[in-house]
Amino acid sequence: MTNDEPDPEEPLGDSDSGTSSADDANPGPDNGKENREELLYDTLEELGRPVVTAVRYAQENETNQSDATAALDALVEDGIAERLDVSADPVVWYPSDWARMTDRERVVVFPERRELVVDQPTQLTRAQLSQFAHLVDTTGSGAYKYEIRQEDIWQAPYETFGDLQDTVHDVLPERYPHLEEWLESQYRRANRFTLRTHEDGYVVLEAATDDLMGNVARQKLEEGQLRATISETESWVAEEHVAAVKRTLYDAGYPVRDERDLDSGNELPVELNLELRAYQEDWRSNFMENRSGVLVGPPGSGKTVTALGILAAVEGETLVLVPGRELAGQWREEILAHTSLTDEEVGEYHGGEKNVRPVTIATYRTAGMDRHRQLFDTREWGLIIYDEVHHISAPIYRQSTDLQTQHRLGLSSSPVREDDREKDIYTLIGPPIGTDWDSLFDAGYVAEPEVEIRYVPWDSPEVQNEYVSSHGHDRRQRAASNPAKIQEIKQLLSRNPEEQALVFVEYLDQGRAYADALDVPFISxxxxxxxxxxxxxxxxxxxxxxLVVSRVGDEGIDLPSAQLAIVASGLGGSRRQGTQRAGRTMRPTGRARMYVLATRGTREEEFARQQMRHLSSKGVRVTERSGEAFDMSETPREEHQS
Structure with a gap:
């Protein structure tokens, strides 16, 4: 018997009291067999379990244990349920028709491990879970496994613990006191250390207690990172080691609030020439209150526009960091089109041109190189914008986080990394902002993508045999380049002749072959x-x-007319790449559809599911089915939900 269940021998009520009867829990014959059956399934759904004891049945239906047992036995007589005596528990009842439970949402909680397994979750449930839990795995049968980590609670977008607790209560089938105590302790941890500026200008690390300062900060930090002791709860921080101090304490389980009074740089009056949507105004207000943060709204939600609104609110000289030259040019066009800034005030600094202006757009690589850093170090920036912020975990890109600025803003629809170093993003830049994708889908601000994984058979036994006899990289490329995918792509394009489409590939040879077969350009x-x-x-x-597009089209390319994305091959199981490619079609109007092709019987099946995991965690529905070009029926049969 589990600890959180009452003793099955303990009476829950007096059957002679008149307050309840077997009819309350088990409608009689006059009420109909269907009503009795529905009550059983409703009870199981409330509990989030496929079996029930008489005790739990009584609790859920507000009756006593004796009457609940009678009601359950009546269900057995009806052929609706079966009963089983198990040695480690009291008698349990379960539905005779197990299949009836497969289309109902069930949440099973393992509080000690802080894990949840959710069968057939609704879109709302997945969106709520994304606020405080991390999606670990999905299965083809519709099961989702979540883990609640420290960093998920530290980054949860709630003003108070009560707000977080309300969402947790909405999702979990019952209360778990020990789990909630842990959640509250982690929520408090996010406010135990603070960086501030002393009145004499140097940086101070302040702890909530002298024990935290003495036994955590001064024990964990390396020599030289703290210059001197100011008090039992305060230490003088070496300015060149601020980022390292934040990372070390984060790894020790204590995220640091950065409330320093940083130089704002020269003033730069800016007017925004467009009106922000209500949720974008909320994002801007949230950012301005904290002075740092990462916008993680879905593709097409207007993160760049919100960033321009923040630039106008800060009114300070601004550095925009981007991963490539194409993005630099797009940022310059957006700034000139939607703000009052002029050509002379906006410059680009990268391999193509090198102009430092009041607003400068530079590549991460250039800004991180020693021979260029002095140009950026000597300028006092009021705002630094990190576009596609997931790049900053790379060593040369990370150097840019040491640049001094009063405000730090990150942008990314997919701040996830396969090395699980996304925590670096929030440590070095700031907390996430705009994580509730579901509300934007519901309001129609962004087209929720229809995502479908299609499993394609081998083109021929000969091609399959070549795959089986190959190894390593060669094997992966053969699965990715399965010629049968060309026929599948043609079929998808023919069904959507009016829609503009992007076909994504991972290998150059594959891209050239597909472009020739489709008679379209290949961009690499x-x-x-x-x-x-x-x-x-x-x-x-x-x-x-x-267009057939290689990895060069994954991020930063603005193609608002794209309605259809077909992923013929991808970078292993990269969740970020999957989200970025889906994002090429996610706009406020029209349909957004994405097909992910995977060769049956290869690791591409696993990779395809993993690529879609971040979208699934945000409430996007992902389905799986056989490749259409090989189905006998005109309309493919949906096999199951991922």
Whole structure:
């Protein structure tokens, strides 16, 4: 018997009291067999379990144990339920028709391990879980495994613990006091250390108690990171080691609130020439209150526009860091189009041109190189914007986080990394903002993508045999380049002739072959920048309706007319890449559809599910089915939900 269940021998009420009867829990024959059956399933759904004891049945239906037992036995006589005596527990009852339970949401909680397994979760449940839990795994049968980690609670987007607790209560089938105590303790941990500026200008680390300062900070930090002791709860921090102090304490289980009074740089009056949506205003207000944060709204939700609104609110010289030159050019166009800034006030600094202006757009790589850093170090920035912020965990990109600024803003629809170092993002930049994707989908601000994984058989036994006899990288490439995928892509394009489509590939040879077969351009990193931009512009204007694109199209390319994304092959199980590719079609209007092709019987099946995991965690429904080109029926049968 589990600890959280009452003793099955303990009476829950007096059957002679007149307050309840067997009819309350078990409607009689006059009420109909269907009503009795539905009550059983409703009870199981409330409990989040496929079996029930008489004690729990009585509790859920507000009757006593004796009457609950009679009601359950009546269900057995009806053929609706069966009973089983188990040695480690009292008698349990369960539905005779197990299949009836497969389409109902069930949440099973393992409080000691802080894990949850959710069968057939609704979109709302997945969206709520994304606020305080981490999706670990999914199965083809519709089961989702979540883990509640320290960093999930530290980063939970709630003003008070009570707000977080309300969401937890909405999702979990019952109260778990020990789990809630742990949740509250982790929520408090996020406010135990603070960085502030002393009136004499140096940086101070302040702890909530002298024990935290003495036994955590001064024990964990390396020599030289703390210059001197100020008091039992305060230490003078070496300014060049601020980022290292934040990372060390985060790893020790204590995220640091950064409330330093940093230099704001030269003033830069800016007017925004557009109106922000209500949720974008909320994002901006949230950011301005904290002075740091990471916008993690879905693709198409207007993170760049919100960043421009923040730039106008800060009114200080601004550095925008981007992963590539294409993004630098797009940022410059957006700034000039939607703000009062002029050509002379906005510059780019990368391999193509090098102009430092009041607003400068630079690549991460250039800003991190020693020979260029002095240019950025000597300027006092009021705001640094880190676009595609997940890049900062890379060593050369991370150097940019040491640049001094009053405000730090990160942008990413998918701040996840396969090395699980996304915590670096929130440590170095700030807490997440805008994580509730579901509300934006419901309000129609962003088109929720229809995501479908399609399993494609081998083109021929000969091709399959070549795969079986290969190894390592060669084997992965053969699965990715399965010729049968070309026929599948043609079928999908023919069914959507009016929609502009992007076909994503991972390998250059594959991209060239698909482009030849489809008679469309292939865009890769080998193509000169000017020619790439020419094809992208033709796609935007509708001259070209389909493009085959390599990894160069994963992030930062603005192609608002794309409605259909077909992923023929991808980077292993990269969740970030899956989200970015889906994001190419996610816009406020129209349909957003994505097909992920995987060769049956290969690791591509596993990779495809993993790529879609971040979208699933945000409430996006992901389905799986056989490749359409190989189905006998005109409309493919949906096999199951991922």
């Amino acid at each position: 990193g080998e193509m000169p920048h000017a020619r790439r931009e020419k094809f992208f512009e033709q796609f935007r204007t509708g001259i070209v309706s389909t």
